[in-house]
Amino acid sequence: MKNVSATVGLILNEPLLWEKGQKGRRGMDVPAADVPPAGIDAGLIGEGPDFPDLSEVDVIRHYTRLSQWNFGVDTGMYPLGSCTMKYNPKINDTVAATPEIAASHPMLPDALCQGTLKIMYELQDYLAAVTGLDAVSLQPAAGAHGELTGMLIFAAYHKSRGFRRTKILIPDTAHGTNPASAALCGLQPVPVPSGPDGMLDPEAVARLMDEQTAGIMVTNPNTLGLFEENIIRIAGIVHDAGGLVYGDGANMNAVMGVADLKRCGVDIVHLNLHKTFSTPHGGGGPGAGPVCVVEALRKFLPVPRVVRDKRGYRLDGNCPDSVGRIHAFHGNFGILVRAYSYIRCMGAENLHRASQLAVLNANYIKEKLKGELHLPYDRPCMHECVFSDLWQHAYKVSTLDMAKRLMDFGYHPPTIYFPLVVGGAIMIEPTETESKADIDRFIEAFCEIVREAKEEPEILHGAPHLCKVKRLDETAAARHPCLTGC
Amino acid sequence: MRYLPHTDDEIQAMLQVVGVEGLEDLFAPVPGGCRRKEAMDLPAPMTEWELKDHVRGLAAMMKVKPDFKVLIGAGSYDHHIPAIIPALTSRSEFLTSYTPYQPEMAQGTLQGIFEYQTLTARLLGMDVANASIYDGASALAEALLMGIRISKKKKKVAISSAVHPHYRQVARTYFRPTDFELVELPVTADGRTDLAALEGLEDLAAVAVQSPNFFGIIEDLGAAAAAAHQREAIFITCFTEPLAYGLLKNPGSCGADIVCGEGQSFGIPRCFGGPGLGMFACRQQYVRSMPGRLVGQTTDLDGRRGYVLTLSTREQHIRREKATSNICSNQGLCAMTAGIYMAALGGTGLRELARLNYDKAEYFKAELVRAGAGICFAGPTFNEFVVEFDRSFRPVARRLLRKKVVAGLELGGHYPRLKDKYLFCVTETVSREIIDTVIEEVRR
Structure with missing residues (x-):
């Protein structure tokens, strides 16, 4: 793998909230009562929810670790088609x-x-x-x-x-x-x-x-x-x-x-x-x-x-x-x-400029990748372009495999398998806030993945390799739903 | 512009690759007839410091300043938000990510939402909670439609008139283009829903009440559940103040089939009413009729625990027009916020805080009665209640506003027969001193 911004960092495991904590801890102040306790009909009172008791430090570490398992626009390029993942100004x-x-x-x-x-x-x-x-x-x-x-x-x-x-x-x-x-x-x-x-x-x-x-x-x-x-x-x-x-x-x-x-x-x-x-x-x-x-x-x-x-x-x-x-x-x-x-x-002028650059970025990617990936509709596009995995079928590599492999290169995958009119669709929307240099690196990564698809497809089948977890079993999740922890 | 990184040279190089001369040539596919004739009529761009000045001006137009006490709840509550909440929710890995379509890169969001679903189900005494929907009002509208889906052939639902007036309006909006019927149940003298009014209503798909209701009254959920189930209707409980369930019997233990409501109280600022959090839970047997996203637990190729969006066969991108709802997102960050809040407060803290809210309201009610005011409904309340005064309250309200207190919501606009009666709310953020100030002005 060349030109890879992703690497292995120190990612810490973290249990579920209720697997930690100790009764009697608290992570938030409740003010002292300044009014007398009032009577209440015992028939109205419940047991109170079975929540874990955590300290403030417990809560902060828990969610900080969780956040480190996530990827956002502030982390890197997020070319999710039709979702317009542009930079969110602070x-x-x-x-x-x-x-x-x-x-x-x-x-x-x-x-x-x-x-x-x-x-x-x-x-x-x-x-x-x-x-x-x-x-x-x-x-x-x-x-x-x-x-x-x-x-x-x-x-x-x-x-x-x-x-x-x-x-x-x-x-x-x-x-x-x-x-x-x-x-x-x-x-x-x-x-x-x-x-x-x-x-x-x-x-x-x-x-x-x-x-x-x-x-x-x-x-x-x-x-x-x-x-x-x-x-x-x-x-x-x-x-x-x-x-x-x-x-x-x-x-x-x-x-x-x-x-x-x-x-x-x-x-x-x-x-x-x-x-x-x-x-x-x-x-x-x-x-x-x-x-x-x-x-x-x-x-x-x-x-x-x-x-x-x-x-x-x-x-x-x-x-x-x-x-x-x-x-x-x-x-x-x-x-x-x-x-x-x-x-x-932004004002009118910069909003217009944003649209121009969003369309420029998408067309640039379309031109640069259309020799590598099948482009079903080869015409000038607007803010996004849609490829397919047709040329990778020969190597038994799918859109999903390529999408998962992009993660190893430090990119969020594009929208995949949508729109339905394109089989194995790869829908790329770069937005205007990605620079030419960042887009060039993304294109280079995609070209490398296309090469791997041909020469080392097993790398793609097992991707992602560098995320917190490997590919997850979504079929089992739907067949035996576990929607609430215990 | 600082958000737009392209230099002129880069633009030229890219245009060359694309094969057009200038940026406007990229829009050749847009026919002339579709083009704007003039530029967009918008104010000139501002620098960051100009914008800050401008916003200070907007803030100055708000007569209610941050140090005012607003004794109004009515679906939007002033609870203390601990510093850890903005610190954690502004982590941009949470803030700037999208719906976790690619779970390997979104385990933070997914585990956080799974925990939110679990704590919500426990709070409400239900089997399953979804990843949230827009707000309490749309949650109720969706719950009513879900009730109709479950009952298949029935087309009528009954909803208490003590449900938040705006929630009932939203439900009516959702029902308007359908052939479903929505009937309202009146309120008895104690402020609770008149369940006797269910007599004679045939073919009810669902019965919905709110508890604590809009008047702050704690409904008899057990009786309401029995009345609904006797008619083979789905029983829906809605809420605007989830904190109440730190103290009160939860709706699940009272027989609710679907529980939904607004979760703004859990660490989310009032922010002029949004974004809020539509909390939504149901019994296991109805999960496949439930709208909204769901996170489920699974394992990865190495057998490690992980989380994914699941049961998407209920959803619109697969089932198209036969989906359980058109909702394709959740209030992600707000659900995460509520999860953090519930985790920080813990079971012990939630109970204490709920109790304190209850006690403050009881103190306030007792002092108002001593000052000559009347409590309009006899039923038990949580942190809101309806008051009437023996003379006009308006001058009192004006004096209180000068003392930085916004006192009560006049109800005539929502319930004509409750004209000149006021809905008050107190939470842990209102000190006894503030309550005593109100009492003093009422006595004057």
């Missing part, structure tokens, strides 16, 4: 921790929390400016939650016009959650196959679009990393049949300052603030999935939304056509603050 966390913001209660009267309302009001405006749409709800807590909100708006829109439409078109290059989000709103997904060039074919959409179909959910750029070149015609077909166009904005990082989604014909789009707007992914969340709509759909947005009048900012819940509330309070506010901070640091 100032955003500092801003979100501002005491007035972090300690604000969500049910205060508007007059007492003008600062947090102003952040929301301005962020609504910024996201409208980025997408080109007119109105925004910040409530959805994640991308899939935004999709659900969009589908609720679809349902409310058609109901307001006296129709109940029961189907929705979903291309085979859309995100995996789209069908489930539509199904929650009583819409039966109708798959639309993409054409041989990886694009949606307007004729295919025209054949499927009818009066029972609520509209279409389009991920653009799609999950092959390609911009849907016929989006305007497709939107026209859907609109002519009375439908709406939902844009899955998960891949917005490709087209900031370039595409105007309203001109593309999109009526609703959700944005993933944890992707395009740099908020940390937190090991799976929390994210945020605000929804932007065209003017005609404003009245259906979730309530309350922040509005501004003579007296300042206030929450407006008076909107009889609204789909209702989608979050207990105002969405994942701490994430909204981070995205706000990011946009204020």
Whole structure:
């Protein structure tokens, strides 16, 4: 192995929480009682949970060791396709921790929390400016939650016009959650196959679009990393049949300052603030999935939304056509603050620049690796490119083997086996925050793995070799689920 | 821009490899009709120090300062957050990683979430907890849909009107495009759910109550479970204050089938209501109907213990529209936070802290009654309760605000018949001195 940044370090084992500790230890102060003990009906009292008692040092060492078994964007390149694992600026966390913001209660009267309302009001405006749409709800807590909100708006829109439409078109290059989000709103997904060039074919959409179909959910750029070149015609077909166009904005990082989604014909789009707007992914969340709509759909947005009048900012819940509330309070506010901070640091010019460089990085990887790996759709890509393991089949090496081997070289693997339209897909999204030198090293590592696949495939079959654990038995985990420790 | 590492020379070299002249040529696949006509209308970029100044200005617009005491809970609680929590959760290996799709590189997240699932199941007295979902409100909505899935043919659920009003609104939003029906159960004079109202409701898939409920009242979960099960309905218990289960009987021991709620109390700042933590647990027999991610234990090639995401056949990337839910993430870092909090507090600490919250509220209630106020509901409470005053409370609230105390949530906006009644909350962060200050102003 040459050019390897990964090495063997001192990684310490650590038992489960309840395998350590000693009754009577404590890791956190409880204040002394300054009120008399009160009586309580014995029938209400339980035994209290069976938690281990740990000291503060026990807790700190436990979680510090756990953290060392993890890999994050701050550790190294994380080219997970469609997840936009860009650098998460630290100032955003500092801003979100501002005491007035972090300690604000969500049910205060508007007059007492003008600062947090102003952040929301301005962020609504910024996201409208980025997408080109007119109105925004910040409530959805994640991308899939935004999709659900969009589908609720679809349902409310058609109901307001006296129709109940029961189907929705979903291309085979859309995100995996789209069908489930539509199904929650009583819409039966109708798959639309993409054409041989990886694009949606307007004729295919025209054949499927009818009066029972609520509209279409389009991920653009799609999950092959390609911009849907016929989006305007497709939107026209859907609109002519009375439908709406939902844009899955998960891949917005490709087209900031370039595409105007309203001109593309999109009526609703959700944005993933944890992707395009740099908020940390937190090991799976929390994210945020605000929804932007065209003017005609404003009245259906979730309530309350922040509005501004003579007296300042206030929450407006008076909107009889609204789909209702989608979050207990105002969405994942701490994430909204981070995205706000990011946009204020970047401005329009740098956001545009970020998209340019994200697309440059992806195309550069595509060109450099297409001699090594099979590239099923050889066209200019946007923010990500998708290869397959077709050429490695001869050596009995799979995408999974190559992905696991990348770990030994110090990289998080790309997204694998997605999108489904490419067998053995390897979906690489470098993002704009990786430098040319880092990308060159990644390419070199991948080339080395391709060579190993040919000459020493057994190395790949046993990979990873340098992680805390070897390959894990996921089949056994599902067959005999152990979901709770004892 | 400091986040963008490319030099002009590097850009040129890369463009050459790609085979285009300039950066904008990369966007050739974007048709002219899709292009923006103007640049995005956004404020000019700020340096880090300019941003800090700007944020100081926003902070100054907040009338409630960090040294104020907010005596409002209502689903968002002021509990002490120990210094170890920000220290551990800001470790960027936790913070900047994603969903642990590649378990060999994410054992930290996975073991941490497995521990969170276990402690949550123990707290709630349930067999299995998931890796968390968005918040308490969406957890309840998902629990109701899960109840309908389990019961197959039934389409109606009953939910107590003493469940947090926002949670009920979210449930209605989720139900609106479906043909499922949601009926609300009234509240009796003692502030508990009127279970007698279940009489005559046929074909119920699920019955949901919250305990402690929105009025702070501890519900009779055993009776509610019996009433639900008598109708062959799934019994769902929801909560906004998980700390209560350090002291009270847990929902599992009272017969709950699904338990869900908000975990913000466990080390997560209020932060204007989010991000929070949707805690979600159920009995073993229902696990395959449960929404959300699950972490399970397994072994690696060498037989060593390790953790993976599992039972993904319930999920949307495999089952597509037949998935148990569209949720494909969890509140990862918030679940980790709650795990750290539960670990730090321990069983002994959790009990002590819960008891202290209970005692403070009892002291506050007794002093209010001595000062001439009335406690609206007779049922037992945990750390919140509803109060009425013999004259307008508004001037008192204004005086208290000048003394840096935000007193109580007026309930008329949520329950018209409770107009001019106030929901108060006290936790361990409210000293007796603060309580006495409130009493003094009430007496004036």
